[in-house]
Amino acid sequence: MFTKIYFEDYTEEMVRETIGRTITETDIVLHAGQTGDFFPHHMDAEWCKTQPFKQRIAHGTLIFSVAVGMTASQINEVAFTYGYERLRFIKPVHIGDTIKVKVTVKGKKEYKNPAQGLVTELVEVYNQRNELVMVCEHILLAQKK
Numbered sequence: 001m002f003t004k005i006y007f008e009d010y011t012e013e014m015v016r017e018t019i020g021r022t023i024t025e026t027d028i029v030l031h032a033g034q035t036g037d038f039f040p041h042h043m044d045a046e047w048c049k050t051q052p053f054k055q056r057i058a059h060g061t062l063i064f065s066v067a068v069g070m071t072a073s074q075i076n077e078v079a080f081t082y083g084y085e086r087l088r089f090i091k092p093v094h095i096g097d098t099i100k101v102k103v104t105v106k107g108k109k110e111y112k113n114p115a116q117g118l119v120t121e122l123v124e125v126y127n128q129r130n131e132l133v134m135v136c137e138h139i140l141l142a143q144k145k
Contacts (some may be wrong), residue, residue, distance in 0.1 A: 005076050006145045008144060013105065015104045016102075017103070018070040019070075021070055022099075023058050023062070023093055023095060023096070023097050024095060028042055028056065028059065031065075032059070041056065042057060056095055058097075063133065064134065071103055081141075084137065086136055087135075090133055090134060090135060093134075097127045097128060099133065100125070101123060105120070105122075108120070115144055117142055118139055119139070119140040122135070122137060123138050
């Protein structure tokens with residue numbers, strides 16, 4: 001779906017939420033192959049039984065990638081991603097966990113090009129127990145009207 005949401009259209013505390021997405025063993029294996037991160041925390045079920053979490057954990061970068069993809073439900077023709085900041089992995093995500101994403105507009109500010117502005121969104125990822133597992137800030141560069 002295509003839309004046009006200009007800098008002026010964003011208001012603080014605007015919220016959007018995604019549906020759930022269950023993280024699978026296939027997700028972890030594919031991500032390991034794509035990134036080369038075959039650390040035992042992600043790949044070795046027996047070794048993980050000896051560790052504090054007692055089971056494999058999804059790559060933080062996998063959760064980040066999936067969460068960002070989950071928020072991409074529409075194409076804004078007048079804004080694009082400028083970057084991400086303050087990325088933190090709060091709790092581990094395990095095989096079979098279902099994540100949901102909440103995005104809240106936290107602020108706006110002017111940009112060096114007066115025809116554009118920066119919009120900061122707080123991205124929060126929760127598991128099926130409503131525990132915060134990941135957080136970051138998404139910075140959008142949005143055109144002005």
